[in-house]
Amino acid sequence: MANNNTRFTALGMSGSGKTCYVLGMYYQMITGYKGFSLKAGSEYVRRLEDWMDQLDDISGHERFPAGTGLADLSDYEFKLKYALQDVMTFNWIDYGGAALAARENNDAEVYRMLLESIDQSPVLYVFLDGELLCSEGNESRIKALRKNVRRINAFLMDYSESHQGEMLPIVFVITKADMCAEYVNNDDIPIIMKECFDFLMVKGIRFYVTMVSLGKDIADNDYSGEVDPMYMHIPFFIGIYHTFMNFCFALKNEILIEEQKNQSRISQNQSEIYNERNKTGWGFLDRILCDESNVDYCKRQIATANETIKSNRDLLAHYKKLMNAVSSQLLRDSVHFKMFEDGIEKEFDAAESFEL
Amino acid sequence: MTENIALLGISGSGKTNFISEAIKDINSFSPKITITCQNSARAFGENSINTYMLKAYENIQWNFSICDYNGNLLKSHEKDNFELRKYFNSSNMWIILIDGECFSEENKDEIIGKIKRKITRIIFPYISDYADKHGEKAPKLFFIVTKARKIVNTFDSESIKEVIMASFEGLPAQNLSSMIMLSDTLYTRSAGLALLSLFYMNNFKRYSKVSSESSIYQVTEDIGLKYLGTCVQCLIDNNKKLMIKGFDKINYQYDKSTIEIGGSNKFVTLAIVLDLFLIALFLIYLIINVGFADVAVGMIALAFYIALAIGIKNKIARVFFGICSLGGLINLCALSGENGLLISVGFIIWLLVSIGYGVSLDKKTDKKLNIKKQIRFKDELVHFFDTKAKEKNNGK
Numbered sequence: 001m002a003n004n005n006t007r008f009t010a011l012g013m014s015g016s017g018k019t020c021y022v023l024g025m026y027y028q029m030i031t032g033y034k035g036f037s038l039k040a041g042s043e044y045v046r047r048l049e050d051w052m053d054q055l056d057d058i059s060g061h062e063r064f065p066a067g068t069g070l071a072d073l074s075d076y077e078f079k080l081k082y083a084l085q086d087v088m089t090f091n092w093i094d095y096g097g098a099a100l101a102a103r104e105n106n107d108a109e110v111y112r113m114l115l116e117s118i119d120q121s122p123v124l125y126v127f128l129d130g131e132l133l134c135s136e137g138n139e140s141r142i143k144a145l146r147k148n149v150r151r152i153n154a155f156l157m158d159y160s161e162s163h164q165g166e167m168l169p170i171v172f173v174i175t176k177a178d179m180c181a182e183y184v185n186n187d188d189i190p191i192i193m194k195e196c197f198d199f200l201m202v203k204g205i206r207f208y209v210t211m212v213s214l215g216k217d218i219a220d221n222d223y224s225g226e227v228d229p230m231y232m233h234i235p236f237f238i239g240i241y242h243t244f245m246n247f248c249f250a251l252k253n254e255i256l257i258e259e260q261k262n263q264s265r266i267s268q269n270q271s272e273i274y275n276e277r278n279k280t281g282w283g284f285l286d287r288i289l290c291d292e293s294n295v296d297y298c299k300r301q302i303a304t305a306n307e308t309i310k311s312n313r314d315l316l317a318h319y320k321k322l323m324n325a326v327s328s329q330l331l332r333d334s335v336h337f338k339m340f341e342d343g344i345e346k347e348f349d350a351a352e353s354f355e356l
Numbered sequence: 357m358t359e360n361i362a363l364l365g366i367s368g369s370g371k372t373n374f375i376s377e378a379i380k381d382i383n384s385f386s387p388k389i390t391i392t393c394q395n396s397a398r399a400f401g402e403n404s405i406n407t408y409m410l411k412a413y414e415n416i417q418w419n420f421s422i423c424d425y426n427g428n429l430l431k432s433h434e435k436d437n438f439e440l441r442k443y444f445n446s447s448n449m450w451i452i453l454i455d456g457e458c459f460s461e462e463n464k465d466e467i468i469g470k471i472k473r474k475i476t477r478i479i480f481p482y483i484s485d486y487a488d489k490h491g492e493k494a495p496k497l498f499f500i501v502t503k504a505r506k507i508v509n510t511f512d513s514e515s516i517k518e519v520i521m522a523s524f525e526g527l528p529a530q531n532l533s534s535m536i537m538l539s540d541t542l543y544t545r546s547a548g549l550a551l552l553s554l555f556y557m558n559n560f561k562r563y564s565k566v567s568s569e570s571s572i573y574q575v576t577e578d579i580g581l582k583y584l585g586t587c588v589q590c591l592i593d594n595n596k597k598l599m600i601k602g603f604d605k606i607n608y609q610y611d612k613s614t615i616e617i618g619g620s621n622k623f624v625t626l627a628i629v630l631d632l633f634l635i636a637l638f639l640i641y642l643i644i645n646v647g648f649a650d651v652a653v654g655m656i657a658l659a660f661y662i663a664l665a666i667g668i669k670n671k672i673a674r675v676f677f678g679i680c681s682l683g684g685l686i687n688l689c690a691l692s693g694e695n696g697l698l699i700s701v702g703f704i705i706w707l708l709v710s711i712g713y714g715v716s717l718d719k720k721t722d723k724k725l726n727i728k729k730q731i732r733f734k735d736e737l738v739h740f741f742d743t744k745a746k747e748k749n750n751g752k
């Protein structure tokens with residue numbers, strides 16, 4: 001893929017489940033999902049495998065990875081494959097929750113890296129601790145969540161200000177769905193989002209809300225339940241949906257420009273051939289004067305131009321196919337997440353991807 | 357040239373058992389087919405790569421190697437794992453063992469979940485790694501569900517296929533090359549069958565193509581190859597329940613007369629049954645006319661001889677008792693005087709003619725193998741699986 005610097009950045013307070021999400025998502029994707037599969041780069045593969053074993057074999061809170069410290073941000077490299085063919089490599093940046101406070105604590109280096117990785121991200125992930133929603137009544141939930149996301153909101157507003165009011169698509173990931181699903185129902189989510197992230201409910205901003213869990217029984221019997229990732233792929237698929245879309249539109253524009261160039265090259269060569277063959281307008285004289293090597297040269301030029309056009313189109317078709325695979329999966333999953341755009345809840349219909 | 361076969365299975369999936377049973381199966385199958393271990397090289401620490409030679413009719417047909425290893429090595433990050441990976445990447449035939457125990461979960465989704473968690477998670481990265489090094493293509497995959505005794509009768513092949521394909525979702529959707537089979541080494545010789553199937557698939561080219569449209573292959577000259585092809589196909593034909601997917605690629609047109617109880621044999625059977633029926637009628641006639649007491653002794657002797665002739669193993673004894681039963685029959689017939697004797701001669705001529713006719717029919721359809729060999733070959737193949745079950749039961 002042209003843009004090799006795709007990054008996904010995870011924001012969230014300490015303990016919200018960012019690290020567990022990478023783990024759960026990898027756990028789900030490593031065995032393949034609807035043709036897609038992930039392969040971790042060699043640097044982190046061992047850690048992820050050990051964590052997966054730990055998650056499977058140990059019970060209690062020790063089965064989860066330890067909290068991520070300020071200094072040990074992890075930059076996981078993954079290769080995404082479809083039907084075993086390489087699609088793209090991307091990095092998943094997992095910051096410790098403390099990184100958000102780094103600026104105030106004058107740890108400017110971590111904060112600068114955070115901003116930099118967001119600049120390379122097609123979407124922004126914000127993790128919300130589902131445990132905060134485990135209470136009766138929206139009021140108390142909203143209160144708990146608001147308090148928790150105060151710092152995130154400040155960060156997002158800062159970001160928007162420094163980017164001329166622009167905002168990336170945001171994927172809110174509510175973790176620990178196994179715990180909070182019985183408290184929060186489908187209709188509560190728009191209310192909670194409106195109350196806690198009102199400033200995102202404006203024109204031009206799109207965000208998604210998903211709920212994920214490492215397994216519906218994971219917390220049973222003092223955290224000894226089975227690991228069975230639930231909807232862990234959805235936030236990730238939303239991410240690659242936007243990545244592919246950005247890429248396909250960019251590619252399409254590029255190809256259009258190049259195609260025009262090639263078309264004019266073709267017609268230029270065609271007229272050159274014509275001129276070469278019709279120097280005098282006298283049939284037999286023309287045949288004598290015509291330099292076949294010049295004609296051949298032009299023909300070759302035309303062939304190359306045609307080939308370039310064809311290979312570009314093939315490339316676009318290839319990515320459209322991948323794009324289709326992702327969007328149709330998201331369409332199938334669309335009951336399991338919500339999409340808000342311009343301040344209102346909308347049905348996810350992947351319409352923009354069909355404009356390609 | 358030695359073909360490397362990669363055997364992938366987590367700890368406890370039955371790798372060692374699979375290898376040893378496959379070798380045992382093939383060797384006890386027929387004296388015409390042998391498989392011997394040529395070389396056993398230490399590799400990846402405590403583990404080994406064994407090289408085997410498959411012979412049929414004394415001709416070497418296939419040299420191949422299989423690695424056996426401790427399943428935990430798949431999860432290790434040490435040097436030995438690196439070596440194992442290298443071996444896998446050098447092989448384009450992978451046998452993936454799926455523990456049949458996984459199928460004891462409650463429903464399909466849970467079975468898939470369990471296979472993914474326990475097996476795919478460990479094995480899929482190896483396939484992915486292979487694809488990285490081989491132009492984004494998977495190796496030829498052969499899924500074998502082990503310990504399948506319970507599964508055979510509770511799952512239909514369509515659901516087994518679905519479960520396996522859904523457990524390996526990352527593979528290309530139409531991974532047509534993969535094969536799926538059930539195996540239970542305790543009661544069937546499926547491990548041997550699996551290995552022979554691999555042999556067949558791998559030696560496809562040596563079987564010359566008969567027709568370009570169909571996938572029908574028939575061997576031309578090599579008698580050993582022909583014999584192996586027939587074995588593989590017969591085993592497949594007689595164990596349909598174990599073959600889940602991909603076996604339609606093995607479509608060897610062997611000479612059916614060597615295996616099936618064909619028309620000629622059926623004719624002989626019918627003639628003998630008719631013969632016995634007439635004898636019974638005749639006996640009833642005798643009892644009515646001569647009296648039960650006089651006939652009883654002859655009947656008991658006749659029944660005794662026939663029982664011995666059928667039951668005894670030793671061939672010479674069998675012929676001897678066969679003659680005795682004929683004698684008994686003549687003796688009985690003689691009770692009703694000259695007419696009876698003539699009738700008995702008639703019976704015997706009819707019996708001989710019908711057997712002779714059956715044999716000549718068989719000869720016509722296959723000149724190479726004589727009738728004796730044919731019958732033994734048939735028994736070997738048809739009872740290939742039964743015999744193992746019997747052996748095991750006797751052993752208990």
Ligand SMILES: Nc1nc2c(ncn2[C@@H]2O[C@H](COP(=O)(O)OP(=O)(O)OP(=O)(O)O)[C@@H](O)[C@H]2O)c(=O)[nH]1
Nearest residue numbers: 014015016017018019020064067068096097213214
């Ligand atoms: N019940 C339940 N608990 C979860 C789940 N995911 C995470 N947790 C719990 O949440 C804790 C924190 O998760 P982490 O992933 O370490 O959180 P984090 O966001 O990476 O935290 P920092 O690294 O400190 O920023 C874990 O130790 C688990 O106890 C889940 O799906 N279900």
Ligand SMILES: [Mg+2]
Nearest residue numbers: 018019067068
């Ligand atoms: Mg963390």
